[in-house]
Amino acid sequence: MHQYKGKLIVHTGSMFSGKTSSLEKDIKRFAIAGYDTVAFKPSLDTRYTESEIVTHDNISLKAVLVDNIDDIMNYCKEHNPSVIGIDEVQFLGGGLPKIVESINFLLDKDVTVIVAGLDMDFTGQAFEIVKELMPIADYLYKHHAVCVKCGTDAWVSHRKIKDKERVVIGASNEYEPLCRRCFRKEKEKEEAILNKNQVSFEELGELK
Ligand SMILES: [Zn+2]
Numbered sequence: 001m002h003q004y005k006g007k008l009i010v011h012t013g014s015m016f017s018g019k020t021s022s023l024e025k026d027i028k029r030f031a032i033a034g035y036d037t038v039a040f041k042p043s044l045d046t047r048y049t050e051s052e053i054v055t056h057d058n059i060s061l062k063a064v065l066v067d068n069i070d071d072i073m074n075y076c077k078e079h080n081p082s083v084i085g086i087d088e089v090q091f092l093g094g095g096l097p098k099i100v101e102s103i104n105f106l107l108d109k110d111v112t113v114i115v116a117g118l119d120m121d122f123t124g125q126a127f128e129i130v131k132e133l134m135p136i137a138d139y140l141y142k143h144h145a146v147c148v149k150c151g152t153d154a155w156v157s158h159r160k161i162k163d164k165e166r167v168v169i170g171a172s173n174e175y176e177p178l179c180r181r182c183f184r185k186e187k188e189k190e191e192a193i194l195n196k197n198q199v200s201f202e203e204l205g206e207l208k
Contacts, residue, residue, distance in 0.1 A: 001033040004138075005082075006110040008103065012119040012130050013143035015157035016177050022141065023085050023116040027061050030083040030112065037083040038062045040072050042091035069094035069102045082111060089117035090127040100132050122159035122175065124183070145177035155180045 009026060011019045023039070031037045043065040066072055069092060076084065084106065086092060092099060103113055117130045119142070134140055144153040154177030161174045178186065 001030055004112045006107050007112055007138040009114040009139045010133050010137035011116040011141050014145050014154050014177050015175050016145035017143035019116040019143050020087055023114055026114050027085045035083045036081045038081045039085035040064050040066045041087045043067050067093050069099045073102050085114045087116050089115045089129055096128055120156055122157055124156050147179035147182055148176045149182040152179045156183050158183055
């Protein structure tokens, strides 16, 4: 596994595409190979409260909850891990330039950095941090869920509820993976409903 020293591995894609499982699988392989590994999870992602992930084959992986990139850098300074994973990187605090700079710093120190994160939000807009990390990755994997409408590779996580917040944590049942085509159809349907409501409001106005 020494060929991955100082390399950046990025797992991205929509929700339900298996990004986190891929990150865990990578970390596990490094652990088997005898590397000192650790996985960080932004504490914003409250689905995780454990400090350890124990896989089916009883290999325990250290998982540390962090708020921001400073927490990760402080941990690395203290413990010197040779392989780090960052799950749900789009939730990590600390600011975009600092996160990129810190990851580059770790790579220069020969640390292997594996990140998993959403490529786009529910509107199809890129998550900035993933957008920055994708081109500088040594290994880039785009994972796909299955479109719940037509069964082809999904493209985006469509939000079924009407909520303007960019991130609704732990509400995975409020999202569905859709391909580009089915996403467009859903958007058209939503816009049609919206327009219809507006018309009826106008009509109400005229009735007064
Ligand atoms: Zn589809």
